[in-house]
Amino acid sequence: MLFDCERLTLARRLRGLRKNQVAQAVGTTPKAIGRYEAGVQAPEEPMVRRLAIALGVPVEFFQGGRSPVSLDGAHFRSLRSTSQIERDQALAYGRIATDVVAALEDLVDFPDVDLPEYVVSPDEIAGNGPVEAARVARKSLLGEPGPVPHVVRLLEGHGVIVLVLPDAAERVDAFSVGVHPRPMVFFNPAKGDYWRNRFDGAHELGHLVMHADAEPGEKIVEDQANRFAAEFLMPEEDIRGELPQTADWDRLTELKATWGVSMAALLYRARTLRIMSEIVYRNAMSALSSRGWRRREPGQPRALEQPTMLLRAIEIVAAAGTDRDRVAERARVTRADLDLLVRGR
Numbered sequence: 001m002l003f004d005c006e007r008l009t010l011a012r013r014l015r016g017l018r019k020n021q022v023a024q025a026v027g028t029t030p031k032a033i034g035r036y037e038a039g040v041q042a043p044e045e046p047m048v049r050r051l052a053i054a055l056g057v058p059v060e061f062f063q064g065g066r067s068p069v070s071l072d073g074a075h076f077r078s079l080r081s082t083s084q085i086e087r088d089q090a091l092a093y094g095r096i097a098t099d100v101v102a103a104l105e106d107l108v109d110f111p112d113v114d115l116p117e118y119v120v121s122p123d124e125i126a127g128n129g130p131v132e133a134a135r136v137a138r139k140s141l142l143g144e145p146g147p148v149p150h151v152v153r154l155l156e157g158h159g160v161i162v163l164v165l166p167d168a169a170e171r172v173d174a175f176s177v178g179v180h181p182r183p184m185v186f187f188n189p190a191k192g193d194y195w196r197n198r199f200d201g202a203h204e205l206g207h208l209v210m211h212a213d214a215e216p217g218e219k220i221v222e223d224q225a226n227r228f229a230a231e232f233l234m235p236e237e238d239i240r241g242e243l244p245q246t247a248d249w250d251r252l253t254e255l256k257a258t259w260g261v262s263m264a265a266l267l268y269r270a271r272t273l274r275i276m277s278e279i280v281y282r283n284a285m286s287a288l289s290s291r292g293w294r295r296r297e298p299g300q301p302r303a304l305e306q307p308t309m310l311l312r313a314i315e316i317v318a319a320a321g322t323d324r325d326r327v328a329e330r331a332r333v334t335r336a337d338l339d340l341l342v343r344g345r
Contacts, residue, residue, distance in 0.1 A: 002064035003048065005039035011055040011062070012037075014092035014337070016085055025054035060332050074177045075207040075221070082172050090165055090172040094184060096333050097163055097341055101182060103331040104313045107322060111309075113159035113182055116140040120210040122221050130224040133210050134231035145238045147259045151201035152305040160185055160208070162201075162307035166340040176204035183208050187304075194302035195262040201305070202229035233261050234269050243270040245277075247284035253299055263297050264288060310342045 012022055012033075019037075020030040026047065035041040036051075043051065052059045074091055076082070104110075118136045120129035141158055148154060155162050161184040165172060174197075176185045185204045187197060206228030211221055239259065243266065244251045252263045259266070267284050270276035276284075288294050314327060322330075328338040 003042045003062050004064035005037050005042075007062045007064075008033075008051065009037045010092055010095055011051070011057045013085075013088040014057075014096065015055055016089045017055075018085070022051070022054060026050040056336070057334055058329075058332065060329075063332065074175050075204070075211065075225075076173065076175045086172055090175065090186065093163075093165060093337075093341065094177055094179075094186060096331070096337060097161065097184065098179060098182075099331040099333060100310070100327070100338060100341060101161055103327055104310065104317065106330070107317045107320070108313045110182070110313070111157055111159045114140075115158055115160070115183065115205075115208055117212065118209055119212065120224055122211070122215060122218055122224075124224070125220055130206065130210065130227035131231045131236075133206065134228045135235070137205065137209050137228075138232060138235060145235065148198075148202070148233055150305055151198045151205075151233075151260075152307050155185060155201060155205060156307060156309040159183075160205075161310065162187070163310070163341055164188075164307065164343070174200035174204055176207045178208055178212055192304065194304055195256070195260065195265070195297070197304050198260050199229050199233065199262070199265060202232045205229075205232065230265070230269055230272070234259055234265070236273060239269065240273055240275065243273065243275045245270075245275055246280060247287060249298075256297070256299055263293065314342055 012019070018030075019033040023030045023033045027050070028047070032041075036043050048059060048062060052061065074087075074094070076087060101110075116136050118129075118133035120127075120133055141154055142148060152162050159182060161182050163184065164187050172188060174185070174187050177183065185201065185208075187200060203225045206225035207221075210224060210228065215221065239255075242255060247267070249263075252266055255261075255266050256263055261269075264285070267276065267281055267288075271278065271281040288297075314324060317327060318324065324338060325335055328335045331338065
């Protein structure tokens with residue numbers, strides 16, 4: 001077997017381990033693991049088997065011949081809020097997801113990738129670029145005014161792979177990767193907030209539309225994605241006449257249910273559109289905090305929007321005789337990892 005050193009690094013990151021932890025598990029030194037990962041030295045066959053057992057992957061996982069896919073341009077919300085190991089683990093799941101998608105695309109047809117591109121300079125602080133980008137995206141992807149019915153379904157319908165990260169990566173916020181040929185959006189499993197999840201999805205769509213070459217994690221870039229999401233979910237032309245000038249909680253509750261966004265997002269939108277004064281906005285946010293609504297707003301909870309495209313693809317190929325075990329084998333991942341990424345109904 002031709003040993004691919006990059007696949008060893010991928011497996012280690014997938015399990016959230018350091019080199020010394022892997023070395024201890026297989027009875028060698030961190031320096032030796034470093035040589036294997038750098039491609040300076042190939043491990044002997046017995047060591048490859050020990051590595052596979054320690055990292056919980058099939059021996060075939062390390063096989064060469066598959067073109068590497070870089071996820072270096074992933075847009076994480078804040079690079080300071082998570083450790084490098086946590087980000088590496090989340091990206092490793094993203095990397096094996098590309099293998100699963102590649103295996104499925106040999107068997108089924110996915111929707112064509114059909115996202116508009118509207119580049120906004122990462123140096124643009126106060127310009128109208130993110131708002132214009134959101135308007136272009138709405139016209140291209142939605143084509144009608146009013147609330148966005150289902151953000152995840154909209155993304156998937158235009159060829160974006162949407163996945164929920166395994167629980168192991170729960171400290172990592174939602175992020176996106178403009179991988180070719182398919183962009184990907186990953187959601188955090190721990191948030192459990194329908195309203196925030198929809199805003200996260202629109203935020204990540206903003207990165208995919210505006211930031212093909214922008215440096216991930218920059219505050220200006222993240223602010224641009226937030227402004228994109230606000231206009232995409234709450235377009236000024238449609239919502240301006242509906243937003244209250246004061247903290248009318250009954251009205252905000254109605255708007256929340258209609259537009260699928262949080263009260264906090266509606267208040268912020270009223271402030272940025274200058275419908276609500278700064279002092280009224282600040283007082284409203286203080287009231288949200290004092291009532292405990294910053295953590296849990298009033299109103300009926302809703303189930304998260306769930307991705308279905310990969311699950312449906314797996315169901316289709318299973319009906320044609322290729323079950324999950326065979327899909328995992330074709331993708332060279334474990335059945336357990338496949339099940340973590342594509343959860344059944």
